[in-house]
Amino acid sequence: MWREENNRLKKTFEFADFQEAFAFMVRVAFLAEQQNHHPNWSNVYNSVEIELTSHDAGNTVTERDRKLAKSIDKILQ
Numbered sequence: 001m002w003r004e005e006n007n008r009l010k011k012t013f014e015f016a017d018f019q020e021a022f023a024f025m026v027r028v029a030f031l032a033e034q035q036n037h038h039p040n041w042s043n044v045y046n047s048v049e050i051e052l053t054s055h056d057a058g059n060t061v062t063e064r065d066r067k068l069a070k071s072i073d074k075i076l077q
Protein backbone atom coordinates (compact mmCIF):
# COMPACT_ATOMS: atom_id res chain seq x y z
CA MET A 1 0.00 0.00 0.00
CA TRP A 2 1.03 3.60 -0.58
CA ARG A 3 1.29 5.66 2.59
CA GLU A 4 0.99 9.44 2.69
CA GLU A 5 3.58 11.15 4.86
CA ASN A 6 5.00 14.68 4.81
CA ASN A 7 3.18 15.58 1.57
CA ARG A 8 4.51 12.52 -0.21
CA LEU A 9 3.03 9.23 -1.35
CA LYS A 10 5.54 6.55 -0.32
CA LYS A 11 5.91 2.85 -1.06
CA THR A 12 8.79 0.36 -0.89
CA PHE A 13 8.99 -2.50 -3.39
CA GLU A 14 11.06 -5.65 -2.81
CA PHE A 15 12.24 -7.90 -5.63
CA ALA A 16 14.08 -11.22 -5.99
CA ASP A 17 17.34 -9.49 -6.89
CA PHE A 18 18.90 -6.35 -8.29
CA GLN A 19 18.10 -7.17 -11.92
CA GLU A 20 14.37 -7.53 -11.09
CA ALA A 21 14.45 -4.26 -9.18
CA PHE A 22 16.21 -2.44 -12.00
CA ALA A 23 13.84 -3.85 -14.63
CA PHE A 24 10.97 -2.45 -12.57
CA MET A 25 12.71 0.93 -12.40
CA VAL A 26 13.07 1.01 -16.18
CA ARG A 27 9.33 0.44 -16.56
CA VAL A 28 8.54 3.13 -14.00
CA ALA A 29 10.86 5.50 -15.83
CA PHE A 30 8.89 5.09 -19.06
CA LEU A 31 5.61 5.66 -17.19
CA ALA A 32 7.05 8.79 -15.63
CA GLU A 33 8.03 10.10 -19.04
CA GLN A 34 4.60 9.27 -20.49
CA GLN A 35 2.89 11.11 -17.64
CA ASN A 36 5.53 13.84 -17.38
CA HIS A 37 5.57 13.19 -13.65
CA HIS A 38 8.74 11.85 -12.04
CA PRO A 39 9.43 10.02 -8.79
CA ASN A 40 11.85 10.75 -5.98
CA TRP A 41 13.32 7.29 -5.60
CA SER A 42 16.18 5.18 -4.28
CA ASN A 43 17.35 1.62 -4.98
CA VAL A 44 19.43 -0.61 -2.73
CA TYR A 45 20.07 -4.02 -4.31
CA ASN A 46 16.55 -5.63 -4.55
CA SER A 47 14.62 -2.79 -2.91
CA VAL A 48 13.14 0.30 -4.57
CA GLU A 49 11.75 3.11 -2.42
CA ILE A 50 9.45 5.50 -4.31
CA GLU A 51 8.14 8.85 -3.12
CA LEU A 52 5.72 10.90 -5.22
CA THR A 53 5.04 14.59 -4.79
CA SER A 54 4.23 17.41 -7.21
CA HIS A 55 7.08 19.91 -7.34
CA ASP A 56 5.10 22.49 -9.32
CA ALA A 57 2.34 22.38 -6.70
CA GLY A 58 4.76 23.27 -3.93
CA ASN A 59 5.72 19.66 -3.17
CA THR A 60 2.24 18.52 -2.24
CA VAL A 61 0.37 15.37 -3.25
CA THR A 62 -1.86 15.96 -6.29
CA GLU A 63 -3.93 13.81 -8.63
CA ARG A 64 -0.83 13.38 -10.81
CA ASP A 65 0.89 11.59 -7.95
CA ARG A 66 -2.12 9.35 -7.34
CA LYS A 67 -2.36 8.58 -11.06
CA LEU A 68 1.32 7.63 -11.31
CA ALA A 69 1.05 5.53 -8.13
CA LYS A 70 -1.86 3.57 -9.66
CA SER A 71 0.08 3.11 -12.89
CA ILE A 72 3.13 1.84 -10.98
CA ASP A 73 1.03 -0.71 -9.08
CA LYS A 74 -0.40 -1.95 -12.41
CA ILE A 75 3.13 -2.90 -13.53
CA LEU A 76 3.16 -5.62 -10.87
CA GLN A 77 -0.36 -6.96 -11.40
Ligand SMILES: C[C@H](O)[C@H](O)[C@H]1CNC2=NC(N)=NC(=O)C2=N1
Nearest residue numbers: 036037038039053054055056057
Ligand atom coordinates in the same frame (compact mmCIF):
# COMPACT_ATOMS: atom_id res chain seq x y z
C1 LIG B 1 9.20 20.89 -17.03
C2 LIG B 1 8.55 19.58 -16.62
O1 LIG B 1 7.41 19.35 -17.40
C3 LIG B 1 8.10 19.68 -15.18
O2 LIG B 1 9.22 19.93 -14.35
C4 LIG B 1 7.43 18.38 -14.69
C5 LIG B 1 8.35 17.20 -14.79
N1 LIG B 1 8.09 16.15 -13.81
C6 LIG B 1 7.53 16.42 -12.63
N2 LIG B 1 7.50 15.52 -11.64
C7 LIG B 1 7.00 15.80 -10.43
N3 LIG B 1 6.98 14.86 -9.48
N4 LIG B 1 6.48 17.01 -10.17
C8 LIG B 1 6.45 18.00 -11.07
O3 LIG B 1 5.97 19.10 -10.78
C9 LIG B 1 6.98 17.73 -12.39
N5 LIG B 1 6.98 18.64 -13.35
